[in-house]
Every structure is written in structure tokens, then in C-alpha cells.
Amino acid sequence: MxxxxxxxxxxxxxxxxxxxxxxxxxxxxxxxxxxxxxxxxxxxxxxxxxxxxxxxxxxxxxxxxxxxxxxxxxxxxxxxxxxxxxxxxxxxxxxxxxxxxxxxxxxxxxxxxxxxxxxxxxxxxxxxxxxxxxxxxxxxxxxxxxxxxxxxxxxxxxxxxxxxxxxxxxxxxxxxxxxxxxxxxxxxxxxxxxxxxxxxxxxxxxxxxxxxxxxxxxxxxxxxxxxxxxxxxxxxxxxxxxxxxxxxxxxxxxxxxxxxxxxxxxxxxxxxxxxxxxxxxVGFKFYGCCRWTHTMLDALRDCGAGVDPDAIETIEVAGFKELFGLGGEAPTSIVDAQFNPQHLAALELLGRSPERGLADEDLVDPRVSRLRSKITMIHDPSADEAYYASGALPVRVTLRLSDGTTRAAARQDPSGSAAAGNSPEAIDAKFLRLTGGVLGGDRARSSLSTLRNLENHSIAELIAQIA
Known part of the structure; x- marks a missing residue:
């Protein structure tokens, strides 16, 4: 060496x-x-x-x-x-x-x-x-x-x-x-x-x-x-x-x-x-927002499935310092929303997951705003050690419901990361989801085939399909 x-x-x-x-x-x-x-x-x-x-x-x-x-x-x-x-x-x-x-x-x-x-x-x-x-x-x-x-x-x-x-x-x-x-x-x-x-x-x-x-x-x-x-x-x-x-x-x-x-x-x-x-x-992102928020979204998916958003009294998100430092004021643009954990969590619980990307209309939706106001971000110093040592993103979320019950889940490695695992099929599906509405389904599939067999094509061929 x-x-x-x-x-x-x-x-x-x-x-x-x-x-x-x-x-x-x-x-x-x-x-x-x-x-x-x-x-x-x-x-x-x-x-x-x-x-x-x-x-x-x-x-x-x-x-x-x-x-x-x-x-x-x-x-x-x-x-x-x-x-x-x-x-x-x-x-x-x-x-x-x-x-x-x-x-x-x-x-x-x-x-x-x-x-x-x-x-x-x-x-x-x-x-x-x-x-x-x-x-x-x-x-x-x-x-x-x-x-x-x-x-x-x-x-x-x-x-x-x-x-x-x-x-x-x-x-x-x-x-x-x-x-x-x-x-x-x-x-x-x-x-x-x-x-x-x-x-x-x-x-x-x-x-x-x-x-x-x-x-x-x-x-x-x-x-x-x-x-x-x-x-x-x-x-x-x-x-x-x-x-x-x-x-x-x-x-x-x-x-x-x-x-x-x-x-x-x-x-x-x-x-x-x-x-x-x-x-x-190298890992891949299946939510269109800051990577620091992805374990939170995964944990909400784990514990929030089937929960009526109107039945949620409070939501606590405890995690590493970087996540705690995001958010603040209600987002006024899609870029703001990408870095706002409360907004992103509300979307996930309302069935509008950031895996689909973010929408301008959600910025002014009163249901999103109400749910966003129920979210408390907590800095957990014990999560910082893993973040700084290995890049892990430790988060624990707790939902308290109106019937007195709670639901909780914790995640450390975000979906799509090398540690959590990913597959070419999932990446291809993401590509088609992102490009289908822009290029059209046929062009999206054709360009994906070219990319997956890139060594057999010229760059000119690829550009002709996506330009």
C-alpha cells in the first residue's frame, strides 16, 4: 500500500x-x-x-x-x-x-x-x-x-x-x-x-x-x-x-x-x-428531501401505517443534532420544505410521502399546517456519537393518539443506503417515476435501457433520448 x-x-x-x-x-x-x-x-x-x-x-x-x-x-x-x-x-x-x-x-x-x-x-x-x-x-x-x-x-x-x-x-x-x-x-x-x-x-x-x-x-x-x-x-x-x-x-x-x-x-x-x-x-434517496430526515420518514412509515392523522395528538421526533437544527418557520417554497422535518413528517402521515416529490399546494394546505404544529423536535445527544462516528442517522419517533395509546419506532440507517440495502430495480423504478412525466413513458423506458447498457452506446445516442 x-x-x-x-x-x-x-x-x-x-x-x-x-x-x-x-x-x-x-x-x-x-x-x-x-x-x-x-x-x-x-x-x-x-x-x-x-x-x-x-x-x-x-x-x-x-x-x-x-x-x-x-x-x-x-x-x-x-x-x-x-x-x-x-x-x-x-x-x-x-x-x-x-x-x-x-x-x-x-x-x-x-x-x-x-x-x-x-x-x-x-x-x-x-x-x-x-x-x-x-x-x-x-x-x-x-x-x-x-x-x-x-x-x-x-x-x-x-x-x-x-x-x-x-x-x-x-x-x-x-x-x-x-x-x-x-x-x-x-x-x-x-x-x-x-x-x-x-x-x-x-x-x-x-x-x-x-x-x-x-x-x-x-x-x-x-x-x-x-x-x-x-x-x-x-x-x-x-x-x-x-x-x-x-x-x-x-x-x-x-x-x-x-x-x-x-x-x-x-x-x-x-x-x-x-x-x-x-x-x-454510495446510497440512493427514495424521498425528495434532505437525507438527514430520511430515518424519521422511515420510522413514521413503520409506526404510522393505518393511523388516522386526525387521531394524532402529538408527535415527538428525537434525533441527532443536525436533524434538530433543521426546520423552524413554516416553509414558503419547495426548497424550504426539503429541509423542514415537521412539514415532511406531516406529509408522510397524511399519505403524501416525499417519495413522490414535494408539491407547492401542500405549503398552504391547512391539514398539513395543523399536523405540522403537533410535531416537537428533540435533540438526543446520545444520537450524535453514531452520527459523527459513522454517518448513521439515529432517530426515534413517538405518536400519541387521542385514545391514549402510543406508537413508536426507531431507525438508524435510511432506506436506500448501503447499510439498509438497495437494488437496481428500485433505482430503475425511481428513474421512471421521476422522468416519465417529463419525457413520456416510452422515452423514459428507452433511455433507461440505454443507461443500463451504457458501454454499448455513444453519448450522442443517450442525449438524443433525453434532450
Whole structure:
């Protein structure tokens, strides 16, 4: 196994050089079949999220702005009939993938939503290169493995994480690695691309924009658009000889501290590289809302089945600090609703599960409002340890009914996660559910077949089905 120096020293070869070697020599034929199939599931899931997400109001406004000021280009934008340049297309598709909050998640050592900063920018650049489906698969696998390893290596301590945190800050390297793969950059250019991407990384904004500011919730959300555009730009610049820092991760002033972290564990960059595939641990979201709320929704489904919502007197939700910090004022937009546990719980109990997505009319429905007011959020400090140690999402819900009885349920691993289990069939069903109303049933099924057999198709064929 490759060894790097400690966090306070500079690696003998340099972290960027070691990762650059691996990317440059990566061969899709060496990837286990189940990892390739998992990559296809991630692509199916992400494309479905992009197609459905283009109709969200923030996406429509964003597309209008990018058209006016970014100009028309050659990259087709799914489900819109419009085209943008490569960089604005990467930005737009990444934001659209996250718009409905259905995009994939990872919990093992670096909680995040990796797909939005890997697959949409890769799909944008793949049209400009152009390339075939096998090359896209290779790029996606590289993007996940690089992004998640860097994410784990720069994760802050729980104490620091409570103060400063963000996903897209380090997820920019997923977009960069995927773009470097599609461009077939040599080792030296990849090393430069790491350095260029690092200084384009968005600031770690979660603590300000996600928990401190009053509502409405900002539509930039996790700023995946900026991370995706910056990652692709870094690879394009490096391909033309632009020079970046070649030791960006290493030393006392490396990317880890630039990103707001208080530690760097460089051994996690290469631990199991090429043998332990982090893609296997990527989970999928079957509710269109913040992942932190999913165990609550699963538990409500467990104990609330068959319960008349009008018979519920009170609802208590006890869980980890991050869940407790969500919510607050009644949501005024779909984006607000994605992060409002009380609203989401009310929908689940009323038979309007967020698995179907969220609807504007529910924001002003008096039945939703009444049930929402009966919900009390409780911070359970004992749940924090599992959250910070392994990314678990421990929650316990208790329903007290008008007849004096109670119902309770607890969950730790959300449905669709790697720990709880998922299947390609469930992901395919989600894809058809999300895209059928946009593309029509026949086009949705045809594009799903192409995605599941991606190595036998060109990107042009795929785009023709979803554009």
C-alpha cells in the first residue's frame, strides 16, 4: 500500500502525484463487475434527478440567466430542448441534479451527495469531447473514488465540523477527476489540475446558509454548480498547459486547512485505492428531501401505517443534532420544505410521502399546517456519537393518539443506503417515476435501457433520448 507523510509534513512524492498516477493509469477492465453496475446505478439515478430537476423553479430561473449571460453552445440540456456552453452546462446540470433533493448520498467517513458533482459535469463534457458510454463509465468511477477519498482525508473533527463545514468545497475534485479522465490528461496535467481545482473550490458554507440564516432557504443549497464548473474548468486549463500548485494537499497550509478543516489524514487518500471501492457504499434517496430526515420518514412509515392523522395528538421526533437544527418557520417554497422535518413528517402521515416529490399546494394546505404544529423536535445527544462516528442517522419517533395509546419506532440507517440495502430495480423504478412525466413513458423506458447498457452506446445516442 502506498504511504504518505503525516498531516504536518510534505509527502515524499506528494499526494497529487500519487493520485495523478492512479488516474492516468486507470483501466476500466480492472474494475469489478459489481462496481461497474453500481456506477451505472449512480448514472441512472443522477440522470433521472437532472431530467426531473430541470422543471423546478430555481432551475428554470438559472437556465434563463445562463442563456442570457453565458450564451448558447453545443451541449444539450436534458428535458429542455436548449443548449449551453460546456462550463455553464456543467453548472446548470449539477444544480438541477440537486434541485429536488433526490440525488445520491455517501455516509462512510465523508457524509455528502457525491453524484451531483461528478455525473452532470461529466455528461456535459462528454458531449463536447465527444466520447462513448464506456469512457463515461470510466470517468464516473474515477470521479467517485477520488472525490470520496479526498473528502474522508480532509474531514474535520466533530468539534470543528460543528463550526465550519461544506460538501462542495472538496467535491470539486470529483468533477475534476471525471473531466481529466474524459480528456485523457497525462499525469503531469492531472497534478496541475488538482492545484487549479483547489483554488476554485467554493467556501464551506453549510453552517451559515444551512443552519444559521433565517428562512427562506438559499437556492444555491450546496453550491454543486460552482464545484462542477470549477472542476471541469481546472481540467480544461490543465489540458492546455495551465500550471497549478503541484502539492496542493500537503503540508501545514495544504488544502485541508484552506477548506476549513482542522486535520488531514493523508493515508485515507490511498487506503485500498484500486482494491476497496467506495462506490459500493454510495446510497440512493427514495424521498425528495434532505437525507438527514430520511430515518424519521422511515420510522413514521413503520409506526404510522393505518393511523388516522386526525387521531394524532402529538408527535415527538428525537434525533441527532443536525436533524434538530433543521426546520423552524413554516416553509414558503419547495426548497424550504426539503429541509423542514415537521412539514415532511406531516406529509408522510397524511399519505403524501416525499417519495413522490414535494408539491407547492401542500405549503398552504391547512391539514398539513395543523399536523405540522403537533410535531416537537428533540435533540438526543446520545444520537450524535453514531452520527459523527459513522454517518448513521439515529432517530426515534413517538405518536400519541387521542385514545391514549402510543406508537413508536426507531431507525438508524435510511432506506436506500448501503447499510439498509438497495437494488437496481428500485433505482430503475425511481428513474421512471421521476422522468416519465417529463419525457413520456416510452422515452423514459428507452433511455433507461440505454443507461443500463451504457458501454454499448455513444453519448450522442443517450442525449438524443433525453434532450
Amino acid at each position: 502506498l504511504n504518505l507523510a503525516s498531516a504536518t509534513g510534505v509527502a515524499r512524492e506528494g499526494s497529487s502525484a500519487i493520485l495523478g498516477d492512479w488516474i492516468a493509469g486507470f483501466n476500466l477492465a480492472d474494475v469489478p463487475d459489481d462496481v461497474v453496475e453500481q456506477a451505472k446505478s449512480c448514472i441512472v439515478d443522477s440522470v433521472g434527478c437532472v431530467v426531473a430537476g430541470t422543471s423546478a423553479r430555481p432551475s428554470r430561473l438559472l437556465l434563463d440567466t445562463l442563456e442570457r449571460y453565458g450564451g448558447v453552445g453545443d451541449v444539450a440540456i436534458p428535458a429542455t430542448g436548449k443548449r449551453l456552453g460546456t462550463l455553464p452546462a456543467a453548472y446548470f446540470m449539477a444544480q438541477s441534479a440537486n434541485a429536488l433533493d433526490f440525488d445520491d448520498s455517501f455516509r462512510s467517513g465523508a457524509p455528502c451527495h457525491p453524484g451531483a458533482t461528478i455525473i452532470p459535469p461529466a455528461l456535459a463534457l462528454a458531449q463536447a469531447v465527444p466520447c462513448d458510454g464506456a469512457e463515461l463509465l470510466r470517468a464516473v468511477i474515477l470521479g467517485y473514488e477520488i472525490s470520496l477519498r479526498i473528502g474522508r482525508a480532509v474531514q474535520p473533527t466533530p468539534e470543528r465540523k460543528a463550526e465550519v463545514y461544506g460538501f462542495s468545497t472538496w467535491q470539486i475534485f470529483g468533477a475534476m477527476a471525471a473531466a481529466a479522465s474524459l480528456l485523457r490528461l497525462p499525469r503531469a496535467a492531472i497534478i496541475d489540475a488538482f492545484g487549479i481545482a483547489a483554488v476554485h473550490a467554493p467556501v464551506p458554507s453549510l453552517r451559515k446558509l444551512g443552519t444559521e440564516d433565517p428562512r427562506p432557504y438559499p437556492w444555491t443549497k450546496n453550491t454543486y454548480g460552482s464545484a462542477s464548473e470549477g472542476g471541469v474548468l481546472a481540467a480544461l486549463l490543465a489540458s492546455d498547459g495551465y500550471v497549478g500548485s503541484r502539492t496542493i494537499f500537503d503540508g501545514d497550509r495544504g488544502f485541508w486547512i484552506m477548506s476549513g478543516s482542522d486535520r488531514f489524514r493523508p493515508e485515507l487518500l490511498t487506503e485500498g485505492l484500486g482494491t476497496t471501492w467506495l462506490l459500493r457504499e
